[in-house]
Amino acid sequence: MSFAAKPIDTADKVAFYAELAQQARGLLHGEHDRIANAANFAALVWHAVPTINWCGFYFFDGHELVVGPFQGKPACVRIALGRGVCGTAATTRETQLVIDVNAFPGHIACDAASRSEVVVPLVIDGALLGVWDVDSPEPGRFDEDDVRGMQALCEVFLHSLSPALKSEAAA
Ligand code: SME
Secondary structure (H helix, E strand, C coil): CCCCCCCCCCCCHHHHHHHHHHHHHHHHCCCCCHHHHHHHHHHHHHHHCCCCCEEEEEEECCCCEEEEEEEECCCCCEECCCCHHHHHHHHHCCCEEECCHHHCCCCCCCCCCCCEEEEEEEEECCEEEEEEEEEECCCCCCCHHHHHHHHHHHHHHHHHHCHHHHHHHHC
């Protein structure tokens, strides 16, 4: 397989995320392995999205969140459900948009440089798979366009895991 991630114009966020989702679809196409696709997905986002200092997965092991493939500095390995931004996204199953992590009760500072973040819960057939976490050293780095863009990217990842889910999405 050869895949060349093209540089994307980041001025128009909606177009940027549409293009990135297209690239993610191409990158993950034909592969269903969770770790392989998570690793390539994190690398794609890391190199495309400006002003981030961490992006990656935490997977639910049936008890707590455990770090998965990511880009950035080494991170906390285990996060209890309900703890921090990731644990909150996992329990509420709602995307967390945090403008200032210092104002978020219980925020877990894996990298002291992180100032804002988006965490998207990953749910398949009603079951919690984990969360996708993106951090920035800039306060207020993310807005609703980033939330929608990251959610759309996560859909691409989730659909890549199961051919059944993929055909459902195409129907
Ligand atoms: N910020 C997260 C912890 C994970 S790291 O930032 C990689 C949180 O509060 O859940």
